[in-house]
Amino acid sequence: MATDPKALIEELLRKALQEKAPQSASMPIFIERPKQADHGDFSTNVALQAAKSEKRKPRDLAIELQASVTAQVSASATLSAIIEKPEVAGPGFINFKLKAGAKTAVIRRILEEGAGFGRTREGRGEKVQVEFVSANPTGPLHVGHGRQAALGDAIAALLESQGYAVTREFYYNDAGAQIENLALSVQARARGIGSGEPGWPKDGYNGEYIQEIARDFVGQSGELADLEAVRRFAVAYLRAEQDADLKAFGVRFDVYYLESSLYADGKVDQVVRTWAAHGKTYEKDGALWLRTTEYGDDKDRVVRKSDGTYTYFVPDVAYHVTKWQRGFRKVTNVQGTDHHSTVTRVRVGLQALALGIPPGYPDYVLHSLVKVMRGGAEVKISKRAGSYVTVRDLIEWVGRDAVRFFLVSRKADSEFVFDIDLALAKSEENPVYYVQYAHARVCSVFAQAGGAPKDAAGANPDLLRGEREMALAARLAEYPEVLATATRELAPHAVAFYLRELAGEFHSYYNAERILVEDEALRAARLALCAAVRQTLANGLSLIGVSAPEKM
RNA sequence: GCGCCCGUAGCUCAGCGGAUUAGAGUAUUGGCCUCCGAAGCCAAGGGUCGUGGGUUCGAAUCCCGCCGGGCGCGCCA
Numbered sequence: 001m002a003t004d005p006k007a008l009i010e011e012l013l014r015k016a017l018q019e020k021a022p023q024s025a026s027m028p029i030f031i032e033r034p035k036q037a038d039h040g041d042f043s044t045n046v047a048l049q050a051a052k053s054e055k056r057k058p059r060d061l062a063i064e065l066q067a068s069v070t071a072q073v074s075a076s077a078t079l080s081a082i083i084e085k086p087e088v089a090g091p092g093f094i095n096f097k098l099k100a101g102a103k104t105a106v107i108r109r110i111l112e113e114g115a116g117f118g119r120t121r122e123g124r125g126e127k128v129q130v131e132f133v134s135a136n137p138t139g140p141l142h143v144g145h146g147r148q149a150a151l152g153d154a155i156a157a158l159l160e161s162q163g164y165a166v167t168r169e170f171y172y173n174d175a176g177a178q179i180e181n182l183a184l185s186v187q188a189r190a191r192g193i194g195s196g197e198p199g200w201p202k203d204g205y206n207g208e209y210i211q212e213i214a215r216d217f218v219g220q221s222g223e224l225a226d227l228e229a230v231r232r233f234a235v236a237y238l239r240a241e242q243d244a245d246l247k248a249f250g251v252r253f254d255v256y257y258l259e260s261s262l263y264a265d266g267k268v269d270q271v272v273r274t275w276a277a278h279g280k281t282y283e284k285d286g287a288l289w290l291r292t293t294e295y296g297d298d299k300d301r302v303v304r305k306s307d308g309t310y311t312y313f314v315p316d317v318a319y320h321v322t323k324w325q326r327g328f329r330k331v332t333n334v335q336g337t338d339h340h341s342t343v344t345r346v347r348v349g350l351q352a353l354a355l356g357i358p359p360g361y362p363d364y365v366l367h368s369l370v371k372v373m374r375g376g377a378e379v380k381i382s383k384r385a386g387s388y389v390t391v392r393d394l395i396e397w398v399g400r401d402a403v404r405f406f407l408v409s410r411k412a413d414s415e416f417v418f419d420i421d422l423a424l425a426k427s428e429e430n431p432v433y434y435v436q437y438a439h440a441r442v443c444s445v446f447a448q449a450g451g452a453p454k455d456a457a458g459a460n461p462d463l464l465r466g467e468r469e470m471a472l473a474a475r476l477a478e479y480p481e482v483l484a485t486a487t488r489e490l491a492p493h494a495v496a497f498y499l500r501e502l503a504g505e506f507h508s509y510y511n512a513e514r515i516l517v518e519d520e521a522l523r524a525a526r527l528a529l530c531a532a533v534r535q536t537l538a539n540g541l542s543l544i545g546v547s548a549p550e551k552m
Numbered sequence: 553g554c555g556c557c558c559g560u561a562g563c564u565c566a567g568c569g570g571a572u573u574a575g576a577g578u579a580u581u582g583g584c585c586u587c588c589g590a591a592g593c594c595a596a597g598g599g600u601c602g603u604g605g606g607u608u609c610g611a612a613u614c615c616c617g618c619c620g621g622g623c624g625c626g627c628c629a
Contacts, residue, residue, distance in 0.1 A: 028569075034572080035573095035574095035575075036572075036573075038572095039572065043572085045570090045571060045572095048570090048571065048610095058571095058609090090571075090572035091571060091572070091609080092572095093571075093572060095572090136629075176628085176629055177628070177629075178628080203628090287627050288627095289627095298554080298625080301627095302626085302627045303627095305627040309627090311626090312628075312629045313629090316629095336623085337556080337557065337622080337623050338623055340557085340624060341623095341625070343556095366557080368558080368622070368623080369622085369623080371622095409565080410564090410565070410566090411565090413558075414557095414558070415557090415558065415621085415623095416564070416565075419563095422563095422578095431576095433591050434591075434592085437589085437591050437592075438592095440591090441589065444588070444589055445588050447588095448588055493565095494566090497565095497566060497576080500577080501576080504576085507592055507593065508592095508594090510588080510592080510593085511584090511592065511593040512593080512594095514587080514588065515588055516588050551589095552589090552591070
């Protein structure tokens, strides 16, 4: 028998369905935590769902299910100690209440499991890969990359928490025309040629960083005529810059995969040969085309241009072949929505290779670009323009924790506005401080109590009977479900929202009740509850890459 | 024009495997520090969930049209 109350209730309902509504015996059962306290701790709408196929009135069916569940509960002493008799409400909801002791049991569990609270082995060690940031080494990381870094890292952490073996990977587009362009721009700058002047490359990069690279290159007496040397220097320079930014942001990668290596290893050629061998390509207008329309694309795509070079998506496909061959059956790419056309392209390219890769491979999490406002006007995010807000700017302005929390607090596909003025002037109102403050507050209480309780051994959670204590315990118990859902949906924003709520309930409790009361037993019980709150806050914050300070 | 995404309180956003009274933060207003940190708490006001239809006993949630916004539609990446 399950020990988790929610799982228990599901088992009870399943059995009730088999008894009272055999037609619907195998239907999915959704058990929610109602917003309204008087609707109990758990609620289900199975009766409403099943009523249709059973051709019954929802409320009548609900009453029968309720009777079955009640009978099962009364028959078992264990169950009776955990669950109250359920109630039928509204159009046919069945609401469940837990016995007070069953609610606070989670406190013991949290203190026992510690940093492991919320973690599961669901993933069974399956290898998964999360690719994110993957910025071209042609400029510093901008806010969009920051969003990607915050999202990707949190998604990776969530997958790890559910038992997957995660590889964080960064793909470097270090082989294309843009790199050539970068080298030419630096070379021109070093020769004193400004943007738009004679000799300036078409579509050259004219950000200030180009001048810095040029200055450094000349300063190290680099040979300006040697474009290859300029290219190597510029790429190394920008990679170092990006690495520094990512480090400051607290994001680490396990693998940096170089696009250039795909060419060097012949993997790009191999992809094209395989397509040709399967009759998926044809020549037209001096170029080589892939029959992507066979897979639902609206037109065929050029893979080898008439100048003999490949289009960008060929190495992209080759890259994903390596992911498959490296044993990643589950791959998530975090990218901006401006890349959404590559989703079909890459998937189709993989299909045309006939390697047995599933059609939906890989997964994508696409995020809208961040709009940065300053002084009431939008700050343009454009590499070419050279004026845009970088990740480093944001970190310097509002701090790493605030940036990460903020960027991960929104659904990936929602567009949102990062108001620099607001972040600058009112950084203390950022929700991250609210959550961190709750953590620091618990630490402060422990400092006065002469130390944190090591475990729940000396505490009796049954002494906690206050409304706020019950609410806090229920919130704590919800944490594992939040992680499971957030992982399944690749939606780390749910963690940020959860932490906000947990912190809120703690602040509320703290203001209403004194923790360090005279009564030693009650005091120990409350300290245990605080310890559980602190542990859960710390666990959640670490998933989204935010620190849990003891003092602020 | 076509494709994908978005439109929920003044502002920034949750909710969207349909269901019991639509939620937070922030802003505004009014309270709370002789007592564990006021970066906090308590309370009030504020929404025809873009709009018009449809499905349903029931729609912010599903379907269609329209309006508004974002992104994409290269032999660029």
